[in-house]
Amino acid sequence: MSPATILVLLAVATGAWSAAAVRLHRGHDYERVFDRQEADRVEALPGQPSEVGFRQFAGYVTANESHGRALFYWFFEATHDVQNKPLVLWLNGGPGCSSIGYGALEELGPFLVQKGKPEISLNPYSWNKEANLLFVESPAGVGFSYTNTTKDLSQFGDELTATDAHGFLVNWFKRFPQFRGHDFYIAGESYAGHYVPQLATKIVEGNKKAHHKKDRINLKGIMIGNAAIDASSDDRGLADYAWDHAVISDELYGAIKKECTFPDDGEESAPCNQAWNEFFGSIRNIDIYSLYTPACTDTLANASRSNSSSSWKLAGTPLVRIHRGRPYNTYDPCADYHVVDYLNRGDVQAALHANVTGMPYAWTPCSDALTNWTDSVSSTLPAIKGLVEAGLRVWVFSGDTDDRVPVTSTRYALRKLGLATVKEWREWFTSDQVGGYTVVYDGLTLVTIRGAGHMVPMIKPVQASQVFTHFLDGNELPAKPVAATAA
Numbered sequence: 001m002s003p004a005t006i007l008v009l010l011a012v013a014t015g016a017w018s019a020a021a022v023r024l025h026r027g028h029d030y031e032r033v034f035d036r037q038e039a040d041r042v043e044a045l046p047g048q049p050s051e052v053g054f055r056q057f058a059g060y061v062t063a064n065e066s067h068g069r070a071l072f073y074w075f076f077e078a079t080h081d082v083q084n085k086p087l088v089l090w091l092n093g094g095p096g097c098s099s100i101g102y103g104a105l106e107e108l109g110p111f112l113v114q115k116g117k118p119e120i121s122l123n124p125y126s127w128n129k130e131a132n133l134l135f136v137e138s139p140a141g142v143g144f145s146y147t148n149t150t151k152d153l154s155q156f157g158d159e160l161t162a163t164d165a166h167g168f169l170v171n172w173f174k175r176f177p178q179f180r181g182h183d184f185y186i187a188g189e190s191y192a193g194h195y196v197p198q199l200a201t202k203i204v205e206g207n208k209k210a211h212h213k214k215d216r217i218n219l220k221g222i223m224i225g226n227a228a229i230d231a232s233s234d235d236r237g238l239a240d241y242a243w244d245h246a247v248i249s250d251e252l253y254g255a256i257k258k259e260c261t262f263p264d265d266g267e268e269s270a271p272c273n274q275a276w277n278e279f280f281g282s283i284r285n286i287d288i289y290s291l292y293t294p295a296c297t298d299t300l301a302n303a304s305r306s307n308s309s310s311s312w313k314l315a316g317t318p319l320v321r322i323h324r325g326r327p328y329n330t331y332d333p334c335a336d337y338h339v340v341d342y343l344n345r346g347d348v349q350a351a352l353h354a355n356v357t358g359m360p361y362a363w364t365p366c367s368d369a370l371t372n373w374t375d376s377v378s379s380t381l382p383a384i385k386g387l388v389e390a391g392l393r394v395w396v397f398s399g400d401t402d403d404r405v406p407v408t409s410t411r412y413a414l415r416k417l418g419l420a421t422v423k424e425w426r427e428w429f430t431s432d433q434v435g436g437y438t439v440v441y442d443g444l445t446l447v448t449i450r451g452a453g454h455m456v457p458m459i460k461p462v463q464a465s466q467v468f469t470h471f472l473d474g475n476e477l478p479a480k481p482v483a484a485t486a487a
Helices: 003-014 019-024 030-040 100-107 150-154 158-175 192-209 231-244 250-259 270-282 298-304 335-343 346-352 381-389 407-415 461-473
Strands: 056-064 069-076 087-091 111-113 120-122 132-136 184-189 219-225 393-399 421-430 433-441 444-449
Touching (some): 030 158, 056 158, 069 158, 087 192, 100 111, 100 132, 158 192, 184 461, 192 219, 219 461, 231 407, 250 270, 393 461, 407 444, 444 461
Parallel strands (some): 087 184, 184 219
Antiparallel strands (some): 111 120, 421 433, 433 444
């Protein structure tokens, strides 16, 4: 039996390739495609439940051949109807934080690392129930991703990150051509408010230049959460929200309002920067990313690490005004420790085909290897507006207990777009409870998630999954309660 026949039979058996996809890619070297995919196939992870009901793949895809930059990915097929489900790329922020460590293993992926156990459990609210999920550690130098050109690590910024992410996607679709025709969406949180619209813009521009339909990426929309999208609005909202939620004193709030002008270019005076340093210092004992859940104190951290040999330590509250990925969890605010321990295991890395170059450092949730972020636009609102005008579906969601990029900041920022209101602000429901609030603008939907912090899927997984499903379907969230079923 020829490799091509084997591949087609495998596609039929798994539902991974639709008949249309097989016809579309008939000219491909099936043997090469099949062998390359199988080389990335993750048969099972240490501590994984025996039956998971989906296939997974992980490995490296070249983003820039001349510099030897390769990005590490982890891909999960949908739990059912793989050939018809959309493909969704998830990106975490930082800049410099891992989508594998956060998105995949703490938030919305199908596996969650267990506290005090050398195993992972199935996430009942995983987003791969609704889509094929792709996670990538971006840019090179983050997590397991690497570059063979050391000077690259001091040259990354928004533009190079977007360029490499686009190059990664082009090459990923060559490795998995059966997904090229699927509806494609990009989602993410925090500094992904830069990553997502910038990558989406690259795709739109690339599609315009493509001479053949097969060379286009079938981008349908983006969704960003608690996203840094406008520096002036982010800072203004950060201060206003903190004062309004009794986190800072009247005096400190007054100093910020007096010394800071919140300019569009983000450049402030020395007295303003000093006020911000005092701000971050004053909230060091709480989790600014989730105001009403426990912080990871030394006591909790030591308890979490009692069976751990990892020397990695949680970073303190950052003094810079970008998300550095400080962790939290409703039930275990020190969840990062378990992920660090798990991903630094040799057997786990071998199963994931990770760390093939023998990195001289341990895997960490946020990279210290990126020594200089060279360019960061003050606002991605122009890019977002361009995507709206291009007819893409654009949703912005916000957990309303986050004071790092609070809903106040997001509302200030979106106001600058000047979009007409199509459907007024209203509540939406999860079962018989208010899940949050939503407003529909001309080409953009804003959704808040009640009681969620910066990393919404971790704190409110049910509501996050509900928002994700409605986003993919293009449907509004329920405006009326549904009676809860008695246990």
